[in-house]
Amino acid sequence: MSDDPLSLIRSFSDAEKKLASEIFLAPYVPGGKITVKVKGVVLSASVVDEGPLADTPGFGLFRITESSKAEYVAKPTFAQIEAYLKLMPRVSLTLIEEFDGHWWGVQAQSSDTRFDLKDPVPVRLTERAASFQQIFARFDGSSFWYQCENRRRDPVIARKFRDALDRDVLPDEVRISGATPSELFAYRIIFFSRHPELAPVEPQPEPQVADEIIETSSQNSFSMQGGVHRNQWVNSDLRRLRDALAHAGARLDGYWTNGSSEMTVRYIVDGHTHTANVRLHDLTVVSSGICLSGRDQDFDLTSLVGVMREFHKNEYY
Amino acid sequence: MMNNDPRLNFRPDGRTAVLHLRFDGLSRDIELALLDLGVAASDSSIRAAVARFVDVPAAELSGYVVERHENGNLTLRPEAVFG
Numbered sequence: 001m002s003d004d005p006l007s008l009i010r011s012f013s014d015a016e017k018k019l020a021s022e023i024f025l026a027p028y029v030p031g032g033k034i035t036v037k038v039k040g041v042v043l044s045a046s047v048v049d050e051g052p053l054a055d056t057p058g059f060g061l062f063r064i065t066e067s068s069k070a071e072y073v074a075k076p077t078f079a080q081i082e083a084y085l086k087l088m089p090r091v092s093l094t095l096i097e098e099f100d101g102h103w104w105g106v107q108a109q110s111s112d113t114r115f116d117l118k119d120p121v122p123v124r125l126t127e128r129a130a131s132f133q134q135i136f137a138r139f140d141g142s143s144f145w146y147q148c149e150n151r152r153r154d155p156v157i158a159r160k161f162r163d164a165l166d167r168d169v170l171p172d173e174v175r176i177s178g179a180t181p182s183e184l185f186a187y188r189i190i191f192f193s194r195h196p197e198l199a200p201v202e203p204q205p206e207p208q209v210a211d212e213i214i215e216t217s218s219q220n221s222f223s224m225q226g227g228v229h230r231n232q233w234v235n236s237d238l239r240r241l242r243d244a245l246a247h248a249g250a251r252l253d254g255y256w257t258n259g260s261s262e263m264t265v266r267y268i269v270d271g272h273t274h275t276a277n278v279r280l281h282d283l284t285v286v287s288s289g290i291c292l293s294g295r296d297q298d299f300d301l302t303s304l305v306g307v308m309r310e311f312h313k314n315e316y317y
Numbered sequence: 318m319m320n321n322d323p324r325l326n327f328r329p330d331g332r333t334a335v336l337h338l339r340f341d342g343l344s345r346d347i348e349l350a351l352l353d354l355g356v357a358a359s360d361s362s363i364r365a366a367v368a369r370f371v372d373v374p375a376a377e378l379s380g381y382v383v384e385r386h387e388n389g390n391l392t393l394r395p396e397a398v399f400g
Contacts, residue, residue: 246388247335247337247346247386247388247390247392248337248384248386248390248392249386249387249388282343282344283344284342284344290399291399291400292397292398292399293398293399293400295395295397295398297342298339298342298394298395298397299339299394299395299397300339300344302337302339302344302392303337303339303344303392303394303395305392306382306384306392306394307394307397309384310397310399311397311399314399316399316400
């Protein structure tokens with residue numbers, strides 16, 4: 001490549017024009033922008049025609065229509081998405097909880113020296129996520145994109161952590177064989193966000209007169225001080241689900257949303273694990289996971305618990 | 318038994334016992350103390366009390382299932398038809 005600046009600009013301009021005739025793959029979150037790398041330079045474009053991604057975030061094939069504008073062309077295949085993700089470095093994360101529309105994770109393996117994540121990071125486009133689940137994500141330089149669950153990690157460990165949380169076991173008293181520091185760290189974050197009154201009090205530094213405004217990013221909202229989560233994690237969805245199930249003696253095991261008006265809830269009734277789709281705003285059952293003669297919407301999450309007890313008691317399966 | 322009977326509100330965790338009603342596509346939580354029910358109230362008494370509370374004819378809740386949970390809460394829901 002020439003060092004002549006004009007030549008570089010010309011070359012870049014040609015590459016940008018060429019891009020207009022190509023279709024490329026990118027992840028997209030409604031309202032956001034897509035990015036594409038041209039000759040090492042990251043270009044961002046607004047999506048004017050989002051297609052099916054208007055409501056639900058996901059991967060899409062896009063085409064540049066005019067300068068800094070793109071349109072959705074088609075849904076990529078699973079193989080195309082995999083090939084795209086493999087272009088980026090992989091990081092293993094332990095999921096914490098959903099907050100502010102994203103699942104957050106902490107680095108699962110501190111031995112991975114390519115990353116040094118001291119604070120939790122948001123993970124985008126997660127699928128069927130649950131607290132303490134270990135996943136692989138790909139980092140594109142600014143965002144972490146969910147790739148898949150780490151299937152080599154025993155899911156029983158994550159379940160034991162969720163069970164300990166449900167029983168309000170203090171972080172220092174959690175004893176789970178095979179637990180990693182990142183899982184214990186995630187446990188502390190969730191536990192103290194639910195029980196801020198139990199968080200150890202750190203000695204506060206002398207107040208100082210600040211002449212400047214200190215900006216904080218959304219990521220900083222998770223910053224830890226002395227291992228204690230300082231900001232109360234207001235997760236109304238989580239609280240609603242827990243309360244709705246607890247009313248009837250059931251326990252929340254996990255839940256996830258896909259950006260639509262529904263959420264999928266995994267819960268445990270008398271040792272049996274069930275999954276149901278419910279409406280976000282009132283927890284009306286959309287799909288109970290069993291055949292209820294098309295009357296699923298007669299029930300909400302709370303009343304579904306008794307239905308599932310009846311289902312097992314009478315062995316309708 | 319009046320609604321200030323402390324046994325009415327007994328729950329192992331010390332919270333107030335609640336009846337969860339799922340009726341006509343809507344959900345509602347009602348403190349048991351407001352229903353003027355005894356601890357040994359029958360299913361039909363519970364249905365009748367709830368019908369009065371939400372101001373619907375008792376017949377509309379006649380087919381509803383009453384569930385008593387170990388934590389002291391109740392649920393009143395439509396009958397499930399499996400299959």
